[in-house]
Amino acid sequence: VQLVQSGAEVKKPGSSVKVSCKASGDTFTLFSFSWVRQAPGRGLEWMGRVIPILATAIYAQKFQGRVTITADKSTSTAYMELSSLRSDDTAVYFCAREQGSSSSVYYFDHWGQGTLVTVSS
Amino acid sequence: QSVLTQPPSVSGAPGQRVTISCTGSSSNIGAGYDVHWYQQLPGTAPKLLIYANSNRPSGVPDRFSGSKSGASASLAITGLQAEDEADYYCQSYDSSLSAFSVFGTGTKVTVL
Numbered sequence: 001v002q003l004v005q006s007g008a009e010v011k012k013p014g015s016s017v018k019v020s021c022k023a024s025g026d027t028f029t030l031f032s033f034s035w036v037r038q039a040p041g042r043g044l045e046w047m048g049r050v051i052p053i054l055a056t057a058i059y060a061q062k063f064q065g066r067v068t069i070t071a072d073k074s075t076s077t078a079y080m081e082l083s084s085l086r087s088d089d090t091a092v093y094f095c096a097r098e099q100g101s102s103s104s105v106y107y108f109d110h111w112g113q114g115t116l117v118t119v120s121s
Numbered sequence: 122q123s124v125l126t127q128p129p130s131v132s133g134a135p136g137q138r139v140t141i142s143c144t145g146s147s148s149n150i151g152a153g154y155d156v157h158w159y160q161q162l163p164g165t166a167p168k169l170l171i172y173a174n175s176n177r178p179s180g181v182p183d184r185f186s187g188s189k190s191g192a193s194a195s196l197a198i199t200g201l202q203a204e205d206e207a208d209y210y211c212q213s214y215d216s217s218l219s220a221f222s223v224f225g226t227g228t229k230v231t232v233l
Contacts, residue, residue, distance in 0.1 A: 044210050046222040105214045107157040111166035
């Protein structure tokens, strides 16, 4: 399994960014996917997740109203769109495939290479 | 600030054993939720190291081991090697935040 993300972006404050994550193989709908970000020199922060087969997403409280996570089953691609960008949104954004079940805590067994989003005027 | 606290740094000489703690509370680890561990080498994506408290994915050396007790979990690295120098993160679930996933604050392991 490979998760290949789109390239680096430079955005102005107040704008939006959309990052893609294409999964190899034909098992896309068997899994769910999360987005995790990491600001420069900082730790990992979970943003939200999408279940492609149900087309449903949930988001961390911190990002509610600003993030939209979607999935396109026809292209095995997950997307993360973040709006109203601020300078502190500058970070590397990772997608990750989830493993586990509803009765346990999901973990992330495959990760994309990361996409640097820089927010600067 | 994360609800899962890790020491900022630990260090050890090659061949030594180091442990990294992940301290939570009654709304996460203490409630019985599983803990997973990741290794992040500089400039790369995190890599799954331990899942469900103590299980190693195939390909992860048995020098890495995980355990959980009460509201804390630990990652041990025995026979420390230069290539183990990296950042390490624990991950779990927290019911008070209704957060699907929370990460620990992260620990930098330095091989002296």
